[in-house]
Amino acid sequence: MADVAERANVSMITVSRVIRTPDKVASETRARVQSAIKDLGYVPNEGAGDLSSQQNRTVGALIPTLTGSAFTSTIDGLSTRLRLAQHQLLFACTDYSSDKEEDFIATMLRRRPAGLVLTSGTHTRETKALLDHCGIPVVEVWELPEVSAHHAVGFSNHDAGFAMVEYLYGLSYQRIGFIGNALTSNRSQQRLYGYEAACRQYGNGQIRRISDNKKGPNNSRRGAQEFEALLAKWPDTDAVFCASDTLALGALSQAKRMGLSVPEDIAVAGFGDFEFSDEYGLDLTTVRVPGFQIGEFAAQLILNQDGLARHVPQKIDVGYEIVRRRTA
């Protein structure tokens, strides 16, 4: 920057102004500085600028994993919206580990980001303390906690689960099972609660669910295994609600192996409306959630807070939608 200033015969602060507030510089001077910048290939050091101005155009985001994840569109949305505001995204995968999450959050906080976007409402005690004292906006996405000190952009997983099971009952299915490891996240847990509530309201309240407490991700393999176990235990099950489309894919796969036709012998419903869900004649009935929008809203929320003293945590409900296809 000193070189640019010298070449343009101005002081450094004028170079700074040309970059940040071009209007406040005489057009002649501006032109001189701009060509000096170009000639020298000068790239401003934003870190130094942040330090000096006590601002930061960085936002941190944490996701369990990206592979086969429902959150990819949310990250796309975040990235897209942040770019428009000249902000950058610090990103990390926690791999479903609370310890890694804590580690990542602590590390990100050292960069003094303008905000943090999280996909997990459950944190270690240490993490909570970090979050409560860091003084930047924290946005939880893909859920809508009743009480929370932080912002949230999402929807009611309970209500969405309830709505899907209600829909199944409306189609006259009577003996509905639940597939999915509810322990992987609060989201899965809430979908399970929604399922249970609907069973109580529309059915006889019986819960059909293999709760083996096995750890592990909600992948297709698990969907297939739980489907098989569920039918072994309750052979007259006529529908299953899966906590994710990936689980549903496994369930459909297993149904096929077992010679069951869907939805005639058994109906299958998923959650998420993943890319593959309406393809290959899969035609999966599922719950659609506006993932990209969630990312955009989360970014916007953080951008809005910029510089503000802390105030009331906001909640944005983006809703959900039952997508009726062939499997139920």
Place this chain on the structure above:
Amino acid sequence: MADVAERANVSMITVSRVIRTPDKVASETRARVQSAIKDLGYVPNEGAGDLSSQQNRTVGALIPTLTGSAFTSTIDGLSTRLRLAQHQLLFACTDYSSDKEEDFIATMLRRRPAGLVLTSGTHTRETKALLDHCGIPVVEVWELPEVSAHHAVGFSNHDAGFAMVEYLYGLSYQRIGFIGNALTSNRSQQRLYGYEAACRQYGNGQIRRISDNKKGPNNSRRGAQEFEALLAKWPDTDAVFCASDTLALGALSQAKRMGLSVPEDIAVAGFGDFEFSDEYGLDLTTVRVPGFQIGEFAAQLILNQDGLARHVPQKIDVGYEIVRRRTA
């Protein structure tokens, strides 16, 4: 930091040492400083540290999009490996736009990252200039350019395409088509070239491909459309090689709609071995690539360069694997 120093009755530099090189501080002093840090909830400002030490523990990564992308596992791998080295990931989605790419790269460079990971070998003139003069290691992933000023971690898309088509000829398929928009990336282009080379070597050299020059992503819809158009033009086609599994999914979907059975009437091969590819009796024959490893290697390459003067660009070939399943 000044507060911590005062509370522990030491100078700031001692606090700094306790954080960065604890061994170089007397254990008593260290304990005093550490408890002061804890009491005050002090979080070091890494940006300030970077500025002072002229280092940076940040790595930038750019991919077209995350949704339904083959690169998600690579980002997971990057994030995982970087964490072990206490580095952080700056991430952005270019949305297949060269202009956005240029914008993102310019913006990231302002943060003075330790390195850059890119998924696109084709850049605007401006971008190339930026990359050549930025003085940090740049790693191109998912391909292996013959000549390049940058590092690369990937595999030969040409050879992988060739190998798959060679495999199809080995199964006695004779009239093989290609599905996919080769213009979306150099990777698709190379896969097409590989297909063409195999057709020349093992077949009569005829190229069956709908080159409508339509822009747009290689999604399932496109796979279905191209499949239909291909068969309309060459009804006796007995196999298709798709440039991605997502395209293949669309092709399979369309085959089903057209009442064709796979692989009896027509074989279908994909590329990528996405999560869904061996599920739901889809059993897609495809090419597997170690995406996670690519990310890990790319991170490692950048970490290795840290502080070094620039030297010979390295190329790491992670290979590929034909995954033989039911569709071909």
Place this chain on the structure above:
DNA sequence: TTGTAAGCGTTATCAG
């Protein structure tokens, strides 16, 4: 083992 002084590259503040 600890401390002092200088400086990293930028911007806020106040003057002119």
Place this chain on the structure above:
DNA sequence: CTGATAACGCTTACAA
């Protein structure tokens, strides 16, 4: 409209 000066929070280099 432009500039001088003093930070921003930390680390290097050198001293003690």
